[in-house]
Amino acid sequence: MLKLRVTDIKQYVFCPRIIYFTYVCPVDKKATRKMEYGKEAHVELDQLEKRRKFKRYNLSAAERKFHTQLFSERLGLEGKLDMHLVADGEIFPVEFKYTLRGPSLNHKYQLVAYAMLLEDIYNKPVRYGFLQLYPKGEVIPVEITPNARMFVKEIMQKIRAMVRNQIFPPTTLRKSRCIDCEYRNFCNDVR
Numbered sequence: 001m002l003k004l005r006v007t008d009i010k011q012y013v014f015c016p017r018i019i020y021f022t023y024v025c026p027v028d029k030k031a032t033r034k035m036e037y038g039k040e041a042h043v044e045l046d047q048l049e050k051r052r053k054f055k056r057y058n059l060s061a062a063e064r065k066f067h068t069q070l071f072s073e074r075l076g077l078e079g080k081l082d083m084h085l086v087a088d089g090e091i092f093p094v095e096f097k098y099t100l101r102g103p104s105l106n107h108k109y110q111l112v113a114y115a116m117l118l119e120d121i122y123n124k125p126v127r128y129g130f131l132q133l134y135p136k137g138e139v140i141p142v143e144i145t146p147n148a149r150m151f152v153k154e155i156m157q158k159i160r161a162m163v164r165n166q167i168f169p170p171t172t173l174r175k176s177r178c179i180d181c182e183y184r185n186f187c188n189d190v191r
């Protein structure tokens with residue numbers, strides 16, 4: 001079974017072609033300014049987060065765990081989670097996202113995949129997690145539903161089938177995604 005990363009799930013939901021460029025026909029991608037800014041802002045956010053209270057997560061107290069490397073042999077999946085909270089015997093994944101719009105579906109399913117990894121490691125169900133959006137500082141709760149878990153598993157199956165059969169997928173239908181895409185130079189059919 002091909003071992004996948006949680007970021008593969010995020011990328012597949014954004015545009016399946018990115019997975020083709022990652023696993024089937026690897027290319028030297030160009031880092032965008034948005035990505036570089038995102039990395040710097042992440043470091044500052046860690047520092048800020050340590051000084052904040054837990055009210056924004058609707059918790060009175062919790063233990064914060066930053067940048068934990070997670071792996072599940074059962075799922076064939078690994079990833080490094082921005083933060084998770086341990087409170088009253090429950091576990092909550094938290095992902096920091098730089099976005100001026102709002103959370104998107106790829107962010108949601110990335111968080112669900114992290115929740116599935118935490119469930120395997122802690123051996124207990126994760127009911128919900130949080131997307132923390134910056135620079136706005138909003139905290140959005142995301143319910144980890146059976147359907148969402150199923151969707152993540154389906155994506156993993158599709159990714160493995162794409163890699164196994166070397167399928168070149170069509171471009172995303174949402175062309176606005178191509179504007180700031182680090183793979184744009186390799187998509188000759190994108191205008």
Ligand code: SF4
Pocket residue numbers: 014015016017018170171172177178181182183184185187190
């Ligand atoms: S440029 Fe557009 S079609 Fe090509 S990989 Fe990026 S998002 Fe997908």
